[in-house]
Amino acid sequence: MNGDRLRFDLTNLADEVTPVDLRDRALRTSRRLGIQRAVATSAAVVVLLGAATGTAIALVSRSDGQTPMPADSPSITITPSPVDVIPTPSPSVEPAVPVRPPAASDDAVLPANMYWYTEEEFGEARNAPGRIWRATPDGKWKLVREGRPGSKTNSGPVAPSPDGARAAWIERSPTNRLVISRFGGGSVYTVPVKGKLTCGPRWLDSDRLLFAEGQIGRGDWTVVAVNADGTGRRVLATNQQDCPVVGAGWFGRSEARTVELRQESGKHRTVTPRIPAGLKIHSLVGIAAGGQTVVISTHVPNAGECGCTWRIRNYRVDVASGAAVELATLDPAWRKATGHGDAKQVRFLPNGEMVAQIDAASIGGDAPxxxxxxYAADGRVLGSTAVPSGNPWGELLG
Incomplete structure (x- = not known):
């Protein structure tokens, strides 16, 4: 009887078992543990490598019906654009690096046609080109462009245009100059840069950008705007205290308790955000079209002013009134003085909401x-998503 009972119980248990897609589980494991370990996993994941070209075929996982997270993307499509893509170099010169599948975006978080820039990686282990990704209507990241803008004589980072089609950077040799090109290579335009110091280029829009020339010492920056083809040079401001922040056709700067905005047309605005006493503004993060709203990042000052121990608080500010709405922290632990949660970039949406690039690592860490x-207009978090996997250095565009 005990044997019959045991068989009966085992039969019922088998009927209640839900089949598990081992391939899907293995794919998720492979993202965490690396391709080599995934190949060794009993739930086999086959990665096909083109031996002649060194090109990897992207892996596509199936949705398990749960909320998409960075390691569990429902579907990843990597489709390089036929335009502006650097040909695969010879392995003897530069080892080919497979494109790693990016994390899926959440359609509730990212609107379509928002762009992310992944910086170029250097070194023998990884030698990946810079990449431009676009959020798609079905909530995924799509690779649309890759290239290697910049040179060995860069004096600062490469700055992609808002649509990711162009890139600009400052070169020191043979003389200081601004260089502008297509992101994937092609015609190059150069603009002479005066002064011993320069502020790296930032784009006013996809067709016009600015940079700043300066001498040694604070308070001597001259802000200059040019077209994407290097023409139309125009001085916008002189005797500026520091490098400008640019957004939606405006440029500006911040002091400890004030924000100053300018436009090429000559419009000028100054606002004193109504933030709690004791907070200090350390960066102007973004400017909305029309210059009516800005986002700032602030902190509680401490001895030594090490960003790694700042209590960071980000605010959305109405420029006309100075009214400030605090943006809720993504992690309650960031309410302590840990240097986490600094806002880096922001893009405003037509419905009053916005998407912010938040650094979940501590300021001063090895990598972001x-x-x-x-965010909703009232500062509530509506959702969050990961950026494409790969080089952690990058920024939100467009």
């Missing part, structure tokens, strides 16, 4: 840990 967070 960017999250894209969608």
């Amino acid at each position: 840990d960017h999250r894209l967070v969608r």
Whole structure:
């Protein structure tokens, strides 16, 4: 009887078992543990490598019906654009690096046609080109462009245009100059840069950008705007205290308790955000079209002013009134003085919401840990998603 009972119980238990897609589980494991370990996993994941070209075929996992997270993307499509893509170099010169599948975006977080830039990686282990990704209507990241803008004589980072089609950077040799080109290579335009110091280029829009020339010492920056083809040079401001922040056709700067905005047309605005006493503004993060709203990042000052121990608080500010709405922290632990949660970039949406690039790592760490967070107009977090996997250094565009 005991044997019959045991068989009966085992039969019922088998009927209740839900089949598990081992391939899907293995794919998720492979993202965490690396391709080599995934190949050795009993739930086999086959990665096909083109031996002649060194090109990897992307892996596509199936949705398990749960909320998409960075390691569990429902579907990843990597489709390089036929335009502006650098041909695969000879392995003897530069080892080919497979494109790693990016984390899926959440359609509730990222609107379509928002762009992310992944910086170029250097070194023998990884020698990946810079990449431009676009958020798609079905909530995924799509690779649309890759290239190697910049040179060995860069004096600062490469700055992609808002649509990711162009790139600009400052070169020191043979003389200081601004260089502008297509992101994937092609015609190059150069603009002479005066002064011993320069502020790296930032784009006013996809067709016009600015940079700043300066001498040694604070308070001597001259802000200059040019077209994407290097023409139309125009001085916008002189005797500026520091490098400008640019957004939606405006440029500006911040002091400890004030923000100053300018436009090429000559418009000028100054606002004193109504933030709690004791807070200090350390960066102007973004400017909305029309210059009516800005986002600032602030902190509680401490001895030595080490960013790694700042209590960071980000605010959305109405420029006309100075009214400030605090953006909720993504992690309650960031309410302590840990240097986490600094806002880096922001893009305003037509409905009053916005998407912010938030660094989940501590200021001064070895590498950032960017999250894209969608905020309501009242500062509530509506959702968050990961940026494409790969080089952690990058930024939100467009």
